[in-house]
Amino acid sequence: MEKISLANLPTPIVKLEELSKEYGKNIYLKRDDFTGTEVSGNKVRKLEYAIAEAIENKCDTIITVGALQSNHCRATSAVCAKLNLDCHLLLRGEDLEVEGNLFLDYMLGSNIHILREDRDLEKEAIKLFNKLEKLGKKPYIIPMGASNKIGTYGYIEAFNEISKYEEKEKINFDLISMAVGSGGTYSGIWYGNYTNKTNKKVLGFSVSSSSVEFKEKIMNILKEIDNNIEKFDSVEINDLYVGEGYGKSNREEIEFYLHVAKTEGIILDPCYTGKAFRGLIKEIQDGNIKEDNILFIHTGGLMGWTKEQRNMAYKIVDERS
Ligand SMILES: Cc1ncc(COP(=O)(O)O)c(C=O)c1O
Numbered sequence: 001m002e003k004i005s006l007a008n009l010p011t012p013i014v015k016l017e018e019l020s021k022e023y024g025k026n027i028y029l030k031r032d033d034f035t036g037t038e039v040s041g042n043k044v045r046k047l048e049y050a051i052a053e054a055i056e057n058k059c060d061t062i063i064t065v066g067a068l069q070s071n072h073c074r075a076t077s078a079v080c081a082k083l084n085l086d087c088h089l090l091l092r093g094e095d096l097e098v099e100g101n102l103f104l105d106y107m108l109g110s111n112i113h114i115l116r117e118d119r120d121l122e123k124e125a126i127k128l129f130n131k132l133e134k135l136g137k138k139p140y141i142i143p144m145g146a147s148n149k150i151g152t153y154g155y156i157e158a159f160n161e162i163s164k165y166e167e168k169e170k171i172n173f174d175l176i177s178m179a180v181g182s183g184g185t186y187s188g189i190w191y192g193n194y195t196n197k198t199n200k201k202v203l204g205f206s207v208s209s210s211s212v213e214f215k216e217k218i219m220n221i222l223k224e225i226d227n228n229i230e231k232f233d234s235v236e237i238n239d240l241y242v243g244e245g246y247g248k249s250n251r252e253e254i255e256f257y258l259h260v261a262k263t264e265g266i267i268l269d270p271c272y273t274g275k276a277f278r279g280l281i282k283e284i285q286d287g288n289i290k291e292d293n294i295l296f297i298h299t300g301g302l303m304g305w306t307k308e309q310r311n312m313a314y315k316i317v318d319e320r321s
Contacts, residue, residue: 001049001150001153002049002052002053002056003048003049003052003153003154003157004048004051004052005048006036006044006047006048006051006079006082007035007036007039007044007045008034008035008036009035009045009161010161010164010165011030011031011034011035011158011161012030012031012034013028013029013030013031013162013165013169013295014028014029014031015027015028015029016028016029016264016266017264018263018264019263019264019281023284023285025284025289025291025292025293025294026171026293026294027294028173028293028294028295028296029266029295029297029298030158030161030162030295030296030297032045032158032297032298032300033273033298033299033300033301033302035300036078038074038075038108039075039078040075040300040302041071041075041300041301042154042184042185042299042300043071043072043075043076043145043146043300044075044079044154045154045157045158046145046146046147046150046151046152046153046155046184047075047079047146047151047154049150049151049153049154050142050150050151051079051083053140053150054085054140054142055083057138057140058138059085059138059139059140060085060086060137060138060139061085061086061087061132061137061138061139061140062076062080062085062086062087062088062139062140062142063088063090063125063129063132063139063141064076064087064088064089064090064125064141064142064143064144065090065091065092065121065122065125065144066090066091066092066121066145067091067092067093067246067247068091068092068093068095068096068101068102068114069093069100069102069247069271069303069304069306070089070091070101071101071300071301071303071304072144072145072146073101073105073110074101074104074105074108076089076110076142076146077089077104077109077110078104078108080108080110081108081109086111086137087109087110087111088110088111088113088128088132088139089110089111089112090115090121090124090125090128091105091115092114092115092116092117092119092121093114094116096114099306099307100303100305100306101303101304104303113128122143122144125141126141129141143182144182145182145183146182146184147183147184147185147187147217147221148184148221148224149221149224149225152184152188152191152221152225153188154188155185155186155188155189155192156188156191156192156195157188158185158188158189158192158297159188159189159191159192159196160192162176162295163192171293173200173293173294173295174200174201174291174292174294175200175201175202175289175291175293175294176189176193176200176202176203176294176295176296176297177202177203177204177205177276177294177295177296177297178204178205178276178296178297178299179205179207179272179275179276180204180205180206180207180237180276181207181208181271181272182217183214183217183218183221184221185297185299186202186204186214186218186237187218187221187222189202189297190202190218190222190234190235191222191225191226194229194234201234201236201291202234202235202236203238203280204218204236204237204238205237205238205275205276205279205280206237206238206239206242207272207275207276208242208245208246209239210239211237211239214237214239215232215235215237218232218235218237219232219235238279238283240279241275241276241278241279242275243275246271247270247271247304247306249274249309249312251312253274253275253278254270254309254313254316255316256274256278256281257270257274257278257313258313258316260277267302268298269300269301269302269305270304270305270306270309271301271304273298273299276296277296280294280296
């Protein structure tokens, strides 16, 4: 599969020494938040493949979809700006605060279409595709989170990076964990583990939908990649830590992010990595994780801290001082 190089790879893996001591496991972090600045996070690994396909097909316009604070849409905006492609973002949301990722989308020169919560983004993308084609453009649609066959190659490659690290450092991660928002990151890591017969547990934490819905979605992506896979029973998605809902935080969650920040000097995002990492730690505390060498993938998302979440964090810090 062809790709273009857009991310700083391979990303480092670091041991979280203090949290490892605190929770009695060897906890490592793969810093996919280091893939870049404007393009930081997991999405750029997927875009390396999706944009390569668009360019190969001589497309001049990228259309993609997401929530108002989508990290994927921001990364796509940056890549399009760099490669001189027109970028159209269909963003769903009601709160029009122009900050974080949305602010960067504007700065990066994307065409922004904001749609009400009840609109079907994928259908709207096809309508826009037809309209732009009539105007003489050659558009290419990247689905939500670039979580389709082509985007998933980015995380099969990430699995190979992890294997190389294990070989070099003489360690075997028996559990790899990450946030699940549209399923592509999980699918790539699961498939790498499956094809290499490395027998790791791959544990995803949902940030929105039920585990049943995500398993279905992931199975569909995996079947697109390889229709000879016989068993999917090791696809494991925990949906117990979604909390108040997608993109929303409660006090306990924010307190946990502050703890990680203060103990390890690492900032998690409240929408994806925060929820998932908190879920992983809670599962360790509850004795549900038997594996000892654990790798969590930090998939980025720092620009997604909303004003409300920042204020909650500030209030907690202020109360303590
Ligand atoms: C920062 C961040 N982490 C994790 C995810 C989840 O990854 P995936 O969509 O591949 O499940 C996303 C996007 O959904 C994200 O923006």
